[in-house]
Amino acid sequence: MHASVPGKPLPAREVWRRIGTQALVTLLAAFWLIPVAMMVSVALMPSASRDVLLGGLVVLRPTLENFAQVWRDNPLPLFFLNSLLITVPTVVLVLSISSLAAFGFSRLPFRGSGFWYILLMLTLMVPIPTLVIPLFQTAKQLGLINNYLGLILPYTALGIPFAVVVLTSYFSRLPRDLEDAARLDGCTSFQVYRQILLPLSWPAMAVVFIWQFMVSWNEFILALVLMQDEGRKPLILVPLIYNGVYLSKPGALFAILTIITVPVILIYLFMQRYFISGLTAGSLKG
Amino acid sequence: MGGKTALKAIQRQEGFLFILPALVFFAAFVAYPIIYITRASLLDWNGLAPGTWVGLDNYVRLFRDDPVFHKTLRNAGLWTLLTIFPQMFIGFGLAVLLNGPILGRTIYRAIFYLPAIISPIVIGIVWQRIYDPFGGLLSDVARRTDQMWLSQPYLADPGTATLATIAVNVWQWTGFSMLLYLAGLQGLPGEVLEAATIDGATGFQRLRQIVWPMLRPVHLTLILLGLIGALQTFALVFILTRGGPNNASQTMPTYIFQQAFQLSSMGYGAAISVVLLVVALVASLGQMRLLGSRFVVGEGD
Numbered sequence: 089m090h091a092s093v094p095g096k097p098l099p100a101r102e103v104w105r106r107i108g109t110q111a112l113v114t115l116l117a118a119f120w121l122i123p124v125a126m127m128v129s130v131a132l133m134p135s136a137s138r139d140v141l142l143g144g145l146v147v148l149r150p151t152l153e154n155f156a157q158v159w160r161d162n163p164l165p166l167f168f169l170n171s172l173l174i175t176v177p178t179v180v181l182v183l184s185i186s187s188l189a190a191f192g193f194s195r196l197p198f199r200g201s202g203f204w205y206i207l208l209m210l211t212l213m214v215p216i217p218t219l220v221i222p223l224f225q226t227a228k229q230l231g232l233i234n235n236y237l238g239l240i241l242p243y244t245a246l247g248i249p250f251a252v253v254v255l256t257s258y259f260s261r262l263p264r265d266l267e268d269a270a271r272l273d274g275c276t277s278f279q280v281y282r283q284i285l286l287p288l289s290w291p292a293m294a295v296v297f298i299w300q301f302m303v304s305w306n307e308f309i310l311a312l313v314l315m316q317d318e319g320r321k322p323l324i325l326v327p328l329i330y331n332g333v334y335l336s337k338p339g340a341l342f343a344i345l346t347i348i349t350v351p352v353i354l355i356y357l358f359m360q361r362y363f364i365s366g367l368t369a370g371s372l373k374g
Numbered sequence: 375m376g377g378k379t380a381l382k383a384i385q386r387q388e389g390f391l392f393i394l395p396a397l398v399f400f401a402a403f404v405a406y407p408i409i410y411i412t413r414a415s416l417l418d419w420n421g422l423a424p425g426t427w428v429g430l431d432n433y434v435r436l437f438r439d440d441p442v443f444h445k446t447l448r449n450a451g452l453w454t455l456l457t458i459f460p461q462m463f464i465g466f467g468l469a470v471l472l473n474g475p476i477l478g479r480t481i482y483r484a485i486f487y488l489p490a491i492i493s494p495i496v497i498g499i500v501w502q503r504i505y506d507p508f509g510g511l512l513s514d515v516a517r518r519t520d521q522m523w524l525s526q527p528y529l530a531d532p533g534t535a536t537l538a539t540i541a542v543n544v545w546q547w548t549g550f551s552m553l554l555y556l557a558g559l560q561g562l563p564g565e566v567l568e569a570a571t572i573d574g575a576t577g578f579q580r581l582r583q584i585v586w587p588m589l590r591p592v593h594l595t596l597i598l599l600g601l602i603g604a605l606q607t608f609a610l611v612f613i614l615t616r617g618g619p620n621n622a623s624q625t626m627p628t629y630i631f632q633q634a635f636q637l638s639s640m641g642y643g644a645a646i647s648v649v650l651l652v653v654a655l656v657a658s659l660g661q662m663r664l665l666g667s668r669f670v671v672g673e674g675d
Contacts, residue, residue: 221643
């Protein structure tokens with residue numbers, strides 16, 4: 089089961105060691121997956137029967153009736169749409185504003201730009217719960233409660249700093265020959281940004297895109313406070329709506345949890361490479 | 375040459391224009407709210423009627439007379455220590471295992487990181503069922519194996535509520551540490567990597583004495599991110615315990631929410647916000663100064 093270099097057989101001890109490591113990792117991974125498996129298995133639990141073991145981790149007669157019921161009785165696509173209508177504009181705003189700023193910081197430094205950079209970075213240390221009172225009160229005054237903009241704007245502000253870090257460092261490593269040539273041809277800074285730098289920077293943009301998407305999709309405290317009208321709630325708040333309704337029907341509640349989680353898992357599996365390079369976005373070059 | 379200097383001058387002006395939108399967002403949604411809570415923290419204010427000026431009374435009450443606030447401070451310490459270090463050690467162990475000759479490394483890596491992409495609310499509800507002393511996973515295992523000590527009201531017991539919540543956080547975020555360590559290991563020179571496989575006692579020693587110190591930048595990044603994350607934890611606590619029972623698992627973020635949005639004490643909530651902000655800034659800036667932690671960004675995978 090283990091590949092070895094042809095003509096150079098591994099010593100028996102090494103083979104056993106590898107098998108041991110593989111077994112250990114598999115065991116740990118299976119253990120790690122238990123809660124995720126439980127989310128799905130409880131969703132498959134028949135409501136009338138008692139045929140479950142281990143709190144619902146093992147279901148003897150699985151059924152899809154919970155999925156059918158929650159899908160029929162609840163406007164789940166609406167909540168998906170709400171999440172998208174909050175997340176997509178946020179990501180677009182973060183990408184445009186941060187790439188402009190990153191261009192400014194990396195290509196057009198001016199007196200004091202270092203100061204502004206550090207000030208922006210302070211945002212990364214501000215706990216979001218400290219902002220929830222003023223953001224709620226201001227949104228109330230401006231009539232932005234239950235309005236997507238009430239979340240889009242603060243999410244954008246909170247997302248910009250990390251995006252600026254990623255994009256600035258990416259821009260700084262791009263060669264400048266092309267830009268210099270374009271400048272000599274009379275291109276303005278904005279044209280250089282728009283026509284040369286942006287097309288070259290898609291790998292960094294992809295990283296920011298995915299990271300920001302995840303963060304906005306899973307943000308909770310601001311959404312909880314600002315979205316009170318059920319028709320406007322994003323997915324993250326949906327389990328709270330049904331936690332009470334389906335108190336005696338864990339199968340239905342968990343079907344909802346599964347329905348809102350599976351798309352995220354699928355997207356993650358397809359785009360794993362970007363997720364991971366985004367996270368390790370070099371955090372290691374010390 | 376004169377034209378070039380003029381161009382440089384224009385570019386300097388332009389630089390500010392390019393960063394202006396980012397600064398506007400910062401001013402409106404970060405700087406202004408900070409001024410706002412500072413001012414509101416000096417008021418007795420229910421959020422509807424205009425507040426009355428009370429000076430530093432809210433702070434005096436917090437530090438002198440509020441046992442719940444003292445619990446949130448203790449819990450902030452617990453959260454910081456008991457999330458950061460277990461996540462680092464377990465994450466490092468997993469990274470070392472996955473860095474060895476393993477089949478299907480990408481799949482395992484995906485599995486360990488999976489919890490981090492799932493909504494904390496979903497995770498909280500699932501773990502409630504794992505912990506549930508009446509028919510939950512742990513209690514069922516306890517019953518079947520006759521190990522009744524396993525069946526506890528983990529979330530309903532003031533003595534265990536915080537720890538049980540922290541454990542969920544460790545499960546959710548260890549994969550993140552693993553990813554960073556894995557990338558760190560892959561960036562080490564080959565000879566060191568040789569040492570980074572578990573190979574009996576000597577392998578373990580080499581791991582501890584050579585590899586671990588070389589990953590210092592990763593440790594520092596994880597400590598900084600872990601600190602910021604621990605101080606702003608809200609969703610998991612909110613869904614698992616609501617800060618209970620009897621405020622035992624209350625954190626500063628959940629206490630802000632309770633005071634401001636459930637008890638309509640906006641002024642008092644603002645004072646807690648200011649304290650949390652100061653703690654977060656002092657802790658992260660202090661750490662950056664003392665240890666040299668920073669948000670480092672470089673090449674991707």
